[in-house]
Amino acid sequence: METPLIQEKAKNDATGKSSKQDGVLEFQTVGIWTIMRQVKPHSWLFPGRYLLEEGKKWMEVLPIVYRFVQECFSVAPGMMIVYLVSNFWSSTESAIGLYLSSQILNIMQNAISSRKMDGYTLFRAVFVRIIFTFLSSVSSRLKKQTMSTLSNRVRYLFDERLLQANLRLDLPTHENPDTEENINKFIARTSQGGAWNLFNSLSRKLQISASIVSQVSILLGILNHQHGGLWFGLIYLIKGLFDIFDFQSIWESTAYVWDSNPHYRRMRSLMQMIKQTAHRVEIITDVLSDYIHQEWLRARKLLGDISDEYPNQLLDYERPLLRIFSSNISEDIPLVFYAIQIYINPKSFSLPSVALMQQASSTLTWTVYEIFRDENSLLQICHKIKALYAVEKTENKLQDGSLNYFGTIPEARGMDVIFKNVSFSYPKSTTGIQVIKNVSFNVKKGQTVVIVGSNGSGKSTLLKLFNRLYDPTSGEIHVDGHPLQDFVAADVRRSMAMLYQTYSHYPLSIQENIALGQPELASLLHDERKTEKIIERQKELTEKLAEAAKLGGSFELIQEQKQGFETVLHPTVWSWSTRSNDTSQAFKDKMAEVNNKADVSAGQWQRLALSRLFFRTASDRVRLVAADEPSASLDPQMEYELFERLRNLSTSHGKTLIYVTHRFGYLTKHADIILVMHKGELIEQGKHEDLLVKGGEYAKLYKLQAEAFMSDDKVE
Template sequence: MRRAHTGRSKRSKISSRKGTFNPEDTTRVKHTRLGVWDLYEENAPELEYVPGSSKLEALLQLKNNLPYVWRMLLDIGSLKSCWILLIAYCSINIAWSFVPAVSLWYTGQLLNVVQTAVESRTVDKALLARMTLGALGCKLVERLLQYIGSQVARPLGSRVNKHFGTRLFEARARLDVVTFDDPAVQRQLDSVASTNGQGVAWGTISMFTSLIAMSLKIITQVSVLAEVLKNQRDGLFLAFLCMLPTLSDYMDLLSPGSFPGRGVWAATTKNEAFITMAGLASFINDGAHRKELVAGNMAEYIITSYKQAVKEAGDYAADFWESVRDFWNQSGTPARFFRDCLSLLPQIIFALRAVQYPQDIPVSLASLTLITDTSKRFAWALRELFHKTGSISEQLATVRKLYEVGHIPNKVPDGDVPFPENEQQVKAGITLEFRHVYFRYPGATDFALQDVSFKVPQGQLCVIVGSNGSGKSTILKLAIRLYDVTDGQILVDGKDIRTLRLKDLRQAISVLFQDYTHFPLSIRDNIGLGDPPNATDDDKIRLAARLGGAEEFVDRLPEKFDTYLRRPVQDYYSSLPEGTKTLFGRPVDYNSVRNAGRMGTTSSSSLSGGQMQRLAVSRTFMRSVVSEDSQVGLLLFDEPSASLDPTAEHDLFKRLRLLRGSKTMIFSSHRFGNLTRDADIILYMNDSQIVESGRHDELLKLQGEYARIWTLQAQAFLP
């Protein structure tokens, strides 16, 4: 029975082949119906119909990738003791590859002892003992080499994975927002993350070492088997017949009609009932929908709908890979029938020889057992060799990508002008000016900002107000150069920000985004990373938490500042007594059932939205206020009080107002309150444009949109 699929990773593979794949092009694409699935396979070029020739193109590409493999080996050699470990690892694997052939030779000698005993009725006991001990010794050596190899592979693999894992970490960390969000870059990064659960570099070493060892193993075993059986009646012929089905399977795998996943292909389902089944199953399994499911009394309707979908989908509604397996299991071909017949030939030949030469039955039986056992091992080794050689080109291409990701150019180019010229002047604030700025997000068709112009002088407070989606947050993102303007100019202290060194510009600006995030680290680290040079200073971290309004509730937590907002490593455990509420000091989550019947703690804190926002504000204070040598002159706040209650909001703005005059501050908000009355300049935005600007009292006198919204919000608090 043919294996329908050798690895699930193939389903998401991105081909490096040029051009396009169009399932509707019937001249180049073959369509196959697999249950509820439609499989579309690109017709193979004529050359690929020659067995093995599909590998030719891949082998021709190795030349471009080999220099990267040599570079990888040099990098590995630069690690502590890695050359010694690498040589030892390769030597052990090569030595291991010869052991089966030696064992086969000893087994062959035992066969000669049997033949001699049959012919002369005498047994050379000394030879029998030596051969038996030799065969047992081979098994012991093989097991010993495997153990030593694993002991060498562990530190070697760990060092290699850590080294190249650090390279990949650096490659990801240096990318700006626009570049990192590019789907092509994400695919490039994902392609080098791991290969079959291993790091790319260590996976390449393991693959090539195994490839060499497997090749030697096949060659030596075939050679020894031929030598052992050359004097046996029909021995070589029986060996050939035993291995013929394996060779037939190998050739069949190379044939153009074989699937899975060779060449370019795609699969989809248009069966609405099956799609509904999958959607309803996802709905039920996702805990995020549970509240609406229960509150909306949906269970009965969902169950009825699912049963109806199951009925309509029919008997052939199954997962894609299950459908593929069913397809190949049911597709009986003459070639398979022929292979089944071939597998019986050795037994038939043996039976005929046994009738003709009954005195040779013991020897023939021992020969047949030896041949059958060797052929099984040969089949396994051949399949492994085929599998590994089939991925050589892909593996080497991945090594090349591993080095290329470290040089992915950022799409926001760095400037070369140092900033600021006067560090003391920055501490008193930065002047920010927008001149006729237009901006459109990557991939968007509409402008997020249109002809936006304003100026916030040094040390002043600016509040940007308007509805959601009006462009408030975009102004803050452009000020710190997360994106570059489509047209127009942004200046800080009179200098175009595109000419300034990005590191210097971002060091002088502190920003709290509306969609702020918290790192999967402790509360201490979440606050401390607001100012990396002082990230381990507990006194400054505590002061920042106090200014941000977080110190009080953090001190009430069991682990205080050591509390993890989201523990990056989960605990794993089996079913526990229901009375077990905590484990390792953390709550047990019985709803999170893991694989193999195991469950794991979510290890997340249960802080409210307001508390999480206070931590984000504390991180901002850590950088802009607490640090004595802070070079921050511009503070940007995007909806800083969105999750705060009125009291917490009042306290936050009170602390921020104390900074007025020593920092330039820009707030964006959709709520009008005390902050707008204290602002030096208010920008009212609507539909990506600034429609009104001025002080609070000036805008009220205009009786425009600002005054209208102010009145609407004020009426909500009037009796």
């Protein structure tokens, strides 16, 4: 079947910048896949230009590759030398082995043809061969031993770099798909190319080059003594190279492949629905089994016989008959040549050398392929090494300020915040519209602010601007009389306690989850020095954590856990089993125990998050406390207590309190300012009574809720 080929001019990327590599994009559909290839413009002009471009690429990567190799060496120079020498040994091993074997075979052939046996020479050759095998075993052992240590050290050296590089990224930069891809690609143990894999691939390519040189020279050495031998060798080489360059693998071009068949995708989505526990509850509740089954069958029918085999495979199936034949017939060329040679000069070749040639030709083909044509060609590896360092250099999108917040405003309990004509749209948005529009308000130290408004009106987004998770697209935010952007961002963040609508529970112990409200204290939990002072401080910390747990309403829940504060609710376990068809009950029980991921209720998660918030607010450094619907899953009793405790932070401790809620009542009545958001705009602001009198949106929503309660009362 001919595959449709569509050519299209490359479009400029999303930023509107036209990249230098812009050329023609070529699309091809094969099986369920679409393959997009970037076809280099002009490279056909003349080969010199192509080589020049390749050369430039090499010059670009070489300094970084040099640095990379140096750093890999620095983890254990001695061990690295042992590793590389044993690697080098194993790469030349086959060639030397080949040479030694050919010597033995030659001696034997001479003995057979002359019917005279030189025992000493034969045994010496066999002895050398055995010593060689012994040395190979030693080398292989050394290689494995050093590799284990080296791979750990190199992987973790670069993992730490990635960790560090990643931790310093701000939110907009982290959300950038390029950054994300760069980071994930290199975390240890990824098959893609953790640092060790890259080092190994690099050294492997060098070994292969060494092995090619050694193989070729030894072969030529053997064949040189035979009439027509060099020609024979050359023919084998050409045959090998023909095989390599005959097949166009997609790895050789800049290609992007995706499953574009809608029926195939639908089948996969349906299959995913039944696999995930998250969907199971709804599938059972809404009785979806028949629907899913029918839809799967329908998609299956529409898919027909379109294949999902890997594209390389499918392209191979479509190879024209002529090329298959020409490739196959090349198999026979050496044999034909051999036959002619024997016909002209029956003594020209020894049989062993033909066997050797055959073996050598296929190894050589493979090695050349690995260096130049593989998905991991030498240049590709160098580019990946370059990308490894690119993560380190990723620049943050938000520019940090230089003003020390605590130094500039040393003594204050609360915080003044002014928003002046602030507008904002998310960098990654499906609509591209402003979600905050020209918002202005003024909050004073110790005030309680309540933000209300319908879903999607921009309440949560507003909170994200307070601590510079994002910067406004226009307008200004002032904190204590200075532009927010002038302060060191981390300083400002330390002076705030924020509980967002979607909060995290880290895969750490409950105790640590709460303690992370004040990271400088949290490290005390794992302090190994058991001095009297440390033990005393740890005890104090435990008491403070219990206090925060009580304020957040999670104390009882924690006490109920078998391991109390030490419980890890969502541990990251890495496990696998083999042969699970004949497992005993004890085996299964242990498996379940290891994988135990306890869940707690939505309200209980919220209580744990609140406990962390309260632990953070216990620090005098915190001057602004913001909570985004912290009572959404709480029972009325807990909700009331929470309001009281949070209000206490502003009334008794003088902290500024910002509270986002859908519930009108207790807090809104006590609020110093209510901000009413609607579709990104701040449509009303003021105190409860004033807004009621005004009779606008707030009054309308308030009455709606109040009436609901009233009518309930009437029903009772």
